Amino acid sequence: MNDQLLSRLQEMKLSGMAEAYIEQSNASFSDSKSCIEEIEYYEDRKLNKDLILKLASGLYILNHHNIILKGPTGSGKTFMACAFGVSACRQFHKVKYIRLPELLDELSLAKLAADGSYRKLIKKYTKTDVLILDEWLLTDLSKDEANILLEVTEARHKTSSTIYCSQIDPSGWHLKLGNATIAEAILDRIIHASYQILLDGELSMRERHGLNREV
Numbered sequence: 251m252n253d254q255l256l257s258r259l260q261e262m263k264l265s266g267m268a269e270a271y272i273e274q275s276n277a278s279f280s281d282s283k284s285c286i287e288e289i290e291y292y293e294d295r296k297l298n299k300d301l302i303l304k305l306a307s308g309l310y311i312l313n314h315h316n317i318i319l320k321g322p323t324g325s326g327k328t329f330m331a332c333a334f335g336v337s338a339c340r341q342f343h344k345v346k347y348i349r350l351p352e353l354l355d356e357l358s359l360a361k362l363a364a365d366g367s368y369r370k371l372i373k374k375y376t377k378t379d380v381l382i383l384d385e386w387l388l389t390d391l392s393k394d395e396a397n398i399l400l401e402v403t404e405a406r407h408k409t410s411s412t413i414y415c416s417q418i419d420p421s422g423w424h425l426k427l428g429n430a431t432i433a434e435a436i437l438d439r440i441i442h443a444s445y446q447i448l449l450d451g452e453l454s455m456r457e458r459h460g461l462n463r464e465v
Contacts, residue, residue, distance in 0.1 A: 277345040280384065284332035292458070295451040302330075305445060306337045310411055311340055311379055314446040317413045318420060324454035324461075327415040330447070331382045334413055343379035350383050354391075357398045376405040386416040387426035396432045407439040414440070 275282075286306040291297050305317060317334065320325040335345045353375075360368040375381060391399065406412060417427070420441055426432035 271448045273365050277339060277347055277382075279332045279335055279347045279382075280328055281332045282328050282336070284336055286333045286337050289330060289333060290326075290455070292451060294453070295449065297447070297449070301445065301447070305334060306340045308343070309401065309445060310445065311338060311341075311343055314408050314411055314443070316411055316440060318440075318444045318446045319413065319449060320417070320419055320446065321449035322417060322454065324456035325449040325451065326455040327449055328384055330449065330454070331413045331415050335339045335380060336384050338380045344377065345380045345382065346375070347382040347384065349385045350387070351385060351389075352382065353402075354395050354398060357402070358395065361398070372401060372405055375402055376409065378410060380411050380413065381406065382413045382415070387413045387423055388417065390426050391428055393429050393432070396427050396429055396436070399427075400432055400436050403436050403439045408443075412440070414444075420446070439465075 285301065289297070289302060291299055310317065317331075319331055321327055332347065335347060338345050357368065357371055360371050376416060403412075416423075420437065423437060424430065424433045
């Protein structure tokens with residue numbers, strides 16, 4: 251179906267739509283159906299719609315700023331991150347979604363190889379206009395993992411944008427990163443150029459959509 255849709259778009263000479271569709275597929279979103287138009291602004295969520303629409307316009311990407319989505323499990327962080335990602339694809343930006351544990355595993359394995367694959371991966375992630383890092387600092391990192399993360403954040407600093415999905419406030423990130431010096435360097439490259447959005451509410455989004463009910 252994906253190939254058929256792409257062929258159909260190209261036949262209709264809708265090259266822009268085809269390109270956006272390719273970018274959206276390459277992004278590997280956990281929820282490719284997420285979109286800004288379907289974000290739910292319940293009163294208790296206290297979301298700033300003007301800010302969300304401003305970010306959806308892509309200006310933060312052009313300015314190489316970041317987005318930090320913070321909130322408890324089930325609050326809708328991943329949905330909103332993917333919605334921003336889909337919006338970026340529509341504007342023909344290169345986007346990549348990945349869980350932080352997967353990114354660290356990929357780079358840690360590449361670092362053990364002697365074929366230069368580690369540097370190639372760092373370069374690959376540097377060229378991504380919008381990198382979505384889900385499950386950001388869900389667990390404590392080793393010093394080696396923190397060093398890898400510093401390389402990624404340094405390479406992307408002031409050249410691209412990153413969306414962080416975290417269950418904890420940035421004020422608690424130091425503890426997860428372990429080494430104080432490395433933590434300070436990483437946070438310095440993230441926090442000051444980031445928009446922060448708290449996702450919360452009296453009910454989680456899972457509860458609102460009945461996803462916590464027993465079957």
